[in-house]
Amino acid sequence: MRRRSRTPAAPLAQRDGIDPVRVRLPADPEGLWATVGDHLLGRFEGAVGAERVAAMLREGRFVGAEGALSGAEAYRAGMHVWFHRDFAPEVPVPFRIGIVYRDERIVVADKPHFLATTPRGRHITETAVARLRRDLALPALQPAHRLDRLTAGLALFVVRPEDRGAYQNLFSGRRVRKEYEAVAAYDPAVALPVTVRSRIVKERGVIAAREEAGEPNAESRIELAERRGALGRYRLLPATGRTHQLRVHMHGLGLPILNDPVYPVVLPESEPDDFGAPLQLLAKVLEFTDPVDGRAHRFESGLRLAAWPAE
DSSP, X not given: OOXXXXXXOOSSXXXXXXXXXXXXXXXXXXXXXXXXXHHHHHHHHHHHOHXXXXXXXXXXXXXXXXXXXXXXXXXXTTOEEEEOXXXXXXXXXXXXXXXXXXXXXXXXXXXXXXXXSSOBTTBSSSBHHHHXXXXXXXXXXXXXXXXXXXXXXXXXXXXXXXXXXXXXXXXXXXXXXXXXXXXXXXXXXXXXXXXXXXXXEOOTTOSSOEEESSSOOEEEEEEEEEEEXXXXXXXXXXXXXXXXXXXXXXXXXXXXXXXXXXXXXOOOTTSOOOXXXXXXXXXXXXXXXXXXXXXXXXXXXXXXXXXXOXX
């Protein structure tokens, strides 16, 4: 059995909590690329332009295992090249990340509304993992799961790469008890508590998920915890973890979560975030048995939903 060669360590340090991009030069049976520069130009000129690729080579921005590359090096399939992307300016999310718990293996953070968990799309440096890597000096930190950008509350991060799989398996194996809070309209016609089971489909590139006929793949228990006039505070207990599941199920009950920009109406993405009107959804509790040392953990968020202040 052929053993896969180990990927060499990146010769570039993280920048703003973000790892460098790694490129492995592919096989070239047709002899298209005489030099490393030929390949990099063909690969990236469509994204950033030929002049920008040439400038990055002149500035030593592309780096191999032996150091900066000029582009004139002979092409060699299998060679690794690293570089840092140019990040577009991002609007800072004006809320801090709270640290609920930290030990040598995990960090449990209170993620604020509007902060993505991991780099994706237009949110790169303004993400929870990038901030925590910088603030805690933990460059290898990785999330064990993903919390939606608009949702606040508890998110679990893993300190050491060798432990990440064990904690990810807790979530994929549904061995984590999660409890959320939400604020939505109160409707006496909606009989609660109720367990909602449905089939949720989320298409790539489409903002809103939808429910459709078929075998259920999502389950949530919805309970009314408290009522204040026209509003209710709801306890949401998801048994599965489909994208936007709780938001879809609350909308399906006729109780869309307060300030939701997608359900029932999708607002334009071009609109800037309204930091004064966050989605009223909070990941309140995480409970699990530690897969490494067997300890029972229960963590509770210190955040409160703005629409439901303490009396």
